[in-house]
Amino acid sequence: MKYLVELQFDHAVHFGSSVAGFGVEEVDDTCHSDTLFSGIINQLATVEHLIPHFSLKNFLEEFDSQKPPFQISSFGLVKDTDYFLPKPLLEPAAFTAEPLLTEYRKEFKKLKWIHLEDFHKWQNKLLSGSDIKNYFDSYSNEPPPKAPSFYKTLTKAQHAQDRETEATQLYHVGQLFYADEVYPFFLVDFNSKHLSWEWFKEALRLLGISGLGGRRSSGYGKFTLRYEPILIGDDESQWPKEVRETTRHRKAVELWNKVLNHESEGRYLFSLLKPKVITENDYVSYYLLIRKGWFFSNSSFYQMKRKTVYMFSEGSIFSKPIEGELLNISPDELPEEHHELYRYGHPFTIPFSI
Numbered sequence: 001m002k003y004l005v006e007l008q009f010d011h012a013v014h015f016g017s018s019v020a021g022f023g024v025e026e027v028d029d030t031c032h033s034d035t036l037f038s039g040i041i042n043q044l045a046t047v048e049h050l051i052p053h054f055s056l057k058n059f060l061e062e063f064d065s066q067k068p069p070f071q072i073s074s075f076g077l078v079k080d081t082d083y084f085l086p087k088p089l090l091e092p093a094a095f096t097a098e099p100l101l102t103e104y105r106k107e108f109k110k111l112k113w114i115h116l117e118d119f120h121k122w123q124n125k126l127l128s129g130s131d132i133k134n135y136f137d138s139y140s141n142e143p144p145p146k147a148p149s150f151y152k153t154l155t156k157a158q159h160a161q162d163r164e165t166e167a168t169q170l171y172h173v174g175q176l177f178y179a180d181e182v183y184p185f186f187l188v189d190f191n192s193k194h195l196s197w198e199w200f201k202e203a204l205r206l207l208g209i210s211g212l213g214g215r216r217s218s219g220y221g222k223f224t225l226r227y228e229p230i231l232i233g234d235d236e237s238q239w240p241k242e243v244r245e246t247t248r249h250r251k252a253v254e255l256w257n258k259v260l261n262h263e264s265e266g267r268y269l270f271s272l273l274k275p276k277v278i279t280e281n282d283y284v285s286y287y288l289l290i291r292k293g294w295f296f297s298n299s300s301f302y303q304m305k306r307k308t309v310y311m312f313s314e315g316s317i318f319s320k321p322i323e324g325e326l327l328n329i330s331p332d333e334l335p336e337e338h339h340e341l342y343r344y345g346h347p348f349t350i351p352f353s354i
Helices: 033-050 054-062 101-111 117-122 129-133 195-208 249-259
Strands: 002-007 068-074 076-079 082-086 114-117 149-159 168-180 182-190 223-225 267-269 281-284 288-291 295-296 302-303 309-311 326-328 342-343 350-353
Touching: 002 249, 033 054, 033 068, 033 342, 082 117, 082 249, 101 129, 114 117, 117 249, 129 326, 168 182, 182 195, 195 288, 223 267, 249 350
Parallel strands: none
Antiparallel strands: 002 182, 002 223, 068 182, 076 082, 076 182, 082 114, 149 168, 267 350, 288 309, 295 302, 326 342
């Protein structure tokens, strides 16, 4: 069952970037699927003893199967009722068919987000030159209609003080603020037999209280659900009242059903991916993202450095479905009493005609 989950952040977030500058904690402009997965699993660890007949260790072992308990996407963005996904890393056929579009090619390549309506056209090979121009041409002082301002990033100066010597060191932290009426969302394909959907939602609620991403002790990353998750393809009478009573929002959710049920062997990646096995014939267009950094466990209270791994990023295009894995990234010298560390590498893909 595929759910659409929208979040509301009322303060700054810090999704740490793997590429950092000297003395600067850079901030990423999105939350990747592995970060979201880790946050949810950490919260399940804190309430494991309350969930009937549930073992987190056994639950994680289920992610070694071809059909894991759930598969989760990275963040997309919704502004009011307009949904945006990470842009596919494949040049639209319109650039070849319409030579006058050449002037837009360079800017389109830099574009990060694509509107759901245009994604649907693109996955059906119907994206036109006029659709592309709507991301750049504006007839007022406002941003182009398909390229609104989603967020802004700021850098905040802070200092750390040594408890013994009282020596101080200045450093800078990146902050990300979402614009008005902009909400991150993610999709989850939930199929667990040992964890109920209600407990999954409870883990999300707890994650919203503790915070998602970095700098949580400073209050970053706290969120609430914009409304109850939407079951894609379900009878609209079961949708949240706010969605049912807004025609545009209702139509957008109906479009999601068409997008997710498109028939094609090709796949668009809406998450990070660490494939179990892959060949040169499997990928069409892709980008590799380095994932590394430190880890803090809510259950053991250890902080340690994770092993570095390269993963296929959002927007990558594959010629067929690819199986991912839950990757063990524990350091070689793991404390005996500490649990193993994992990075979520299962794909959330959408059918996409190539």
